[in-house]
Amino acid sequence: MRVVRVPRLDRDVPAIGFGCASLGSRISAADGRRAIDHAIDLGLRWFDVAPPYGDGRAEALLGQTLRGRRDKVIICTKFGIAPPRVSLPARLIRPAARQIVATFPALRQIAAKARATGTRAPIDPAAIEASVTRSLRMLRTDYIDVLALHEPTPGDAANADIFDVLRRLVERGLIRAVSVAGGPESILEAARTAQQIDMAQFPDTPLTNAAAILRARLATPRPMFVTHGVFGSGIAQIIARMNGQQRNRVTALAERHGIDFSDTPDDLLLRFAFSNNPEGVVIISMYDTKHIERNIAASAVPPSPGFAAALRESLA
Numbered sequence: 001m002r003v004v005r006v007p008r009l010d011r012d013v014p015a016i017g018f019g020c021a022s023l024g025s026r027i028s029a030a031d032g033r034r035a036i037d038h039a040i041d042l043g044l045r046w047f048d049v050a051p052p053y054g055d056g057r058a059e060a061l062l063g064q065t066l067r068g069r070r071d072k073v074i075i076c077t078k079f080g081i082a083p084p085r086v087s088l089p090a091r092l093i094r095p096a097a098r099q100i101v102a103t104f105p106a107l108r109q110i111a112a113k114a115r116a117t118g119t120r121a122p123i124d125p126a127a128i129e130a131s132v133t134r135s136l137r138m139l140r141t142d143y144i145d146v147l148a149l150h151e152p153t154p155g156d157a158a159n160a161d162i163f164d165v166l167r168r169l170v171e172r173g174l175i176r177a178v179s180v181a182g183g184p185e186s187i188l189e190a191a192r193t194a195q196q197i198d199m200a201q202f203p204d205t206p207l208t209n210a211a212a213i214l215r216a217r218l219a220t221p222r223p224m225f226v227t228h229g230v231f232g233s234g235i236a237q238i239i240a241r242m243n244g245q246q247r248n249r250v251t252a253l254a255e256r257h258g259i260d261f262s263d264t265p266d267d268l269l270l271r272f273a274f275s276n277n278p279e280g281v282v283i284i285s286m287y288d289t290k291h292i293e294r295n296i297a298a299s300a301v302p303p304s305p306g307f308a309a310a311l312r313e314s315l316a
Contacts, residue, residue, distance in 0.1 A: 009177060046283070066140075123159070
């Protein structure tokens with residue numbers, strides 16, 4: 001498995017991370033535990049979670065599943081979006097809703113839009129430690145490897161009071177690294193105002209090309225990149241609607257790189273994700289055994305220089 005260096009943690013990790021956004025909501029606790037166990041057995045080490053994920057259950061489920069293996073993994077959790085309030089009736093019908101969506105996959109987007117996602121408000125520096133304390137309790141650990149501002153506004157990302165609190169939490173050993181998890185504009189604002197961040201987490205797709213843009217605009221040494229969203233961006237639907245000229249270009253590109261593009265665009269998108277972030281971690285939500293194994297195999301392929309730019313040009 002291809003590994004990358006995490007300078008702040010002085011540690012090598014696989015270039016692929018496990019996304020827990022659906023753990024406890026779209027994915028049941030039992031299925032989630034099986035998937036996490038399988039991922040760890042195959043060598044995955046980076047787990048990405050947040051207080052609102054999985055209807056507010058993901059942190060607790062991840063902590064339970066990692067019991068006895070905490071030292072093997074890196075946990076990134078976040079603060080800034082509170083867990084959602086999910087009513088008892090909504091929790092009771094969740095298993096039936098999972099079964100309906102599994103039977104009729106076309107309903108997945110409707111179900112996702114109906115799901116509570118938590119409350120987003122300006123980040124209050126005074127509330128950070130309480131959020132960290134809750135996360136530590138839910139995750140059953142005494143430290144967090146990476147703590148990220150969750151979808152901060154540019155103003156949040158420039159707020160020195162927030163970073164003062166984070167620095168004190170690092171000094172106390174409660175967290176080990178600081179990240180901004182949001183849009184490129186917030187990451188750039190943190191850099192512009194000289195806030196100390198160790199990682200930058202953001203969505204990166206052929207439509208946005210965010211990783212390449214940030215590489216060009218951030219001064220070195222840059223924070224380590226953690227990217228996500230290549231499957232949830234709508235790009236698969238755009239590829240399915242390509243005109244003949246676009247399809248010919250993309251098919252030729254796939255053939256040059258030994259990618260089977262005849263059945264699904266997944267391998268094409270995975271190659272983009274790892275090639276556009278060759279020195280960082282790519283987060284993917286994956287709970288099916290075959291998907292986990294396929295994604296790990298894709299992460300092991302050496303990044304292809306120029307592939308990401310060539311795919312964007314082919315789609316133009």
